[in-house]
Amino acid sequence: xxxxxxxxxxxxxxxxxxxxxxxxxxxxxxxxxxxxxxxxxxxxxxxxxxxxxxxxxxxxxxxxxxxxxxxxxxxxxxxxxxxxxxxxxxxxxxxxxxxxxxxxxxxxxxxxxxxxxxxxxxxxxxxxxxxxxxxxxxxxxxxxxxxxxxxxxxxxxxxxxxxxxxxxxxxxxxxxxxxxxxxxxxxxxxxxxxxxxxxxxxxxxxxxxxxxxxxxxxxxxx
Amino acid sequence: xxxxxxxxxxxxxxxxxxxxxxxxxxxxxxxxxxxxxxxxxxxxxxxxxxxxxxxxxxxxxxxxxxxxxxxxxxxxxxxxxxxxxxxxxxxxxxxxxxxxxxxxxxxxxxxxxxxxxxxxxxxxxxxxxxxxxxxxxxxxxxxxxxxxxxxxxxxxxxxxxxxxxxxxxxxxxxxxxxxxxxxxxxxxxxxxxxxxxxxxxxxxxxxxxxxxxxxxxxxxxx
Numbered sequence: 001x002x003x004x005x006x007x008x009x010x011x012x013x014x015x016x017x018x019x020x021x022x023x024x025x026x027x028x029x030x031x032x033x034x035x036x037x038x039x040x041x042x043x044x045x046x047x048x049x050x051x052x053x054x055x056x057x058x059x060x061x062x063x064x065x066x067x068x069x070x071x072x073x074x075x076x077x078x079x080x081x082x083x084x085x086x087x088x089x090x091x092x093x094x095x096x097x098x099x100x101x102x103x104x105x106x107x108x109x110x111x112x113x114x115x116x117x118x119x120x121x122x123x124x125x126x127x128x129x130x131x132x133x134x135x136x137x138x139x140x141x142x143x144x145x146x147x148x149x150x151x152x153x154x155x156x157x158x159x160x161x162x163x164x165x166x167x168x169x170x171x172x173x174x175x176x177x178x179x180x181x182x183x184x185x186x187x188x189x190x191x192x193x194x195x196x197x198x199x200x201x202x203x204x205x206x207x208x209x210x211x212x213x214x215x216x217x218x219x220x221x222x
Numbered sequence: 223x224x225x226x227x228x229x230x231x232x233x234x235x236x237x238x239x240x241x242x243x244x245x246x247x248x249x250x251x252x253x254x255x256x257x258x259x260x261x262x263x264x265x266x267x268x269x270x271x272x273x274x275x276x277x278x279x280x281x282x283x284x285x286x287x288x289x290x291x292x293x294x295x296x297x298x299x300x301x302x303x304x305x306x307x308x309x310x311x312x313x314x315x316x317x318x319x320x321x322x323x324x325x326x327x328x329x330x331x332x333x334x335x336x337x338x339x340x341x342x343x344x345x346x347x348x349x350x351x352x353x354x355x356x357x358x359x360x361x362x363x364x365x366x367x368x369x370x371x372x373x374x375x376x377x378x379x380x381x382x383x384x385x386x387x388x389x390x391x392x393x394x395x396x397x398x399x400x401x402x403x404x405x406x407x408x409x410x411x412x413x414x415x416x417x418x419x420x421x422x423x424x425x426x427x428x429x430x431x432x433x434x435x436x437x438x439x440x441x442x443x444x
Contacts, residue, residue, distance in 0.1 A: 067289065074290065077286060077289055077290055084303065088307070168400075169399065169400045169403060171398075176393075176399075177390060177391065177395050177398075177399055178390075178391045180399045180402055181391060181402055184406050184407060185406065
């Protein structure tokens with residue numbers, strides 16, 4: 001039975017790793033759609049989101065089956081519950097990529113972003129994709145050190161995000177209120193995406209170290 | 223053992239109901255702090271948020287204990303997992319009330335909201351508090367019909383939220399970009415709070431009906 005348990009847990013981890021790849025790709029395409037004003041890419045991200053939702057439902061079902069059939073206890077139980085939480089965060093990351101794609105579609109053929117803030121989004125997009133890919137790596141390798149590097153990448157996203165706000169809030173912002181509102185929400189989507197990646201990584205650290213992750217300081221207020 | 227299981231499950235439900243009350247109160251005070259530019263109330267919400275985080279950790283521990291000691295299967299297992307998800311959503315609702323309070327504190331003694339949008343926030347605040355209180359009721363009574371009314375209240379919040387956006391986006395918006403950004407984010411906090419309340423209620427419908435809640439259409443894009 002312990003053997004079966006570990007095989008099934010390994011399969012669950014593979015599912016989660018595949019979800020990380022899905023949401024990394026979704027965010028990569030969504031960012032490209034946003035920066036290059038590409039309606040086709042935006043539509044692709046929007047129609048692919050259902051696959052992320054399905055993958056999450058599959059992960060939950062697999063976790064349920066594991067709990068029901070193997071009745072794990074102690075660290076094994078916590079590991080399965082960490083996987084359920086991770087699947088929830090990954091689905092949410094997919095939703096946030098979806099929101100970026102929908103914003104690109106909503107304003108098409110106009111660009112959502114004025115030229116002056118494009119570099120911020122290019123950079124936040126790079127970090128977001130990198131965070132999701134590193135999440136995959138952490139799930140696969142259970143490398144605690146790699147998990148911790150996600151926190152510093154997330155700090156970088158927070159820095160860019162704060163800087164972006166100071167640009168929008170500047171009294172010389174020339175692009176008007178409607179654009180500021182779009183840029184504000186988009187900035188928040190990237191910042192939340194990065195937060196969720198960190199949350200998945202923390203759960204994985206717990207899986208390896210057996211220490212319950214703290215719920216951490218709130219970093220998403222802006 | 224089944225008897226012990228049901229007593230423990232009942233206690234877990236009571237904990238979740240108490241968390242709903244906590245977050246309803248947090249959102250009520252945060253909204254008051256926002257509308258009445260009351261720094262003391264904002265500070266109170268900010269310092270009380272740790273209690274919500276603790277309550278969530280307690281719920282998770284209780285759920286872990288229940289799973290480890292009772293090894294529930296079938297609907298009993300799904301019920302405990304629904305409770306774990308509900309605790310996560312309730313903690314997030316507490317965070318969103320915290321964000322509202324922090325916005326009120328950040329601009330103090332200036333009001334965050336211009337006079338013209340105060341009624342929208344008064345109304346969204348009322349609905350948010352009502353939704354959290356109804357969540358408590360649904361958890362306590364397991365009344366499926368009551369759970370479904372949350373969805374229509376959430377639709378109302380979405381309507382107010384959309385209307386608020388049309389006000390901010392209007393080219394005659396006279397309050398400048400910085401205020402528009404604050405109002406945009408605050409609107410989103412209320413909208414997300416209501417979404418999470420619905421998500422808790424859906425999980426409770428599942429607990430009663432045994433049907434897995436759908437992940438639902440995305441309603442939070444703006």
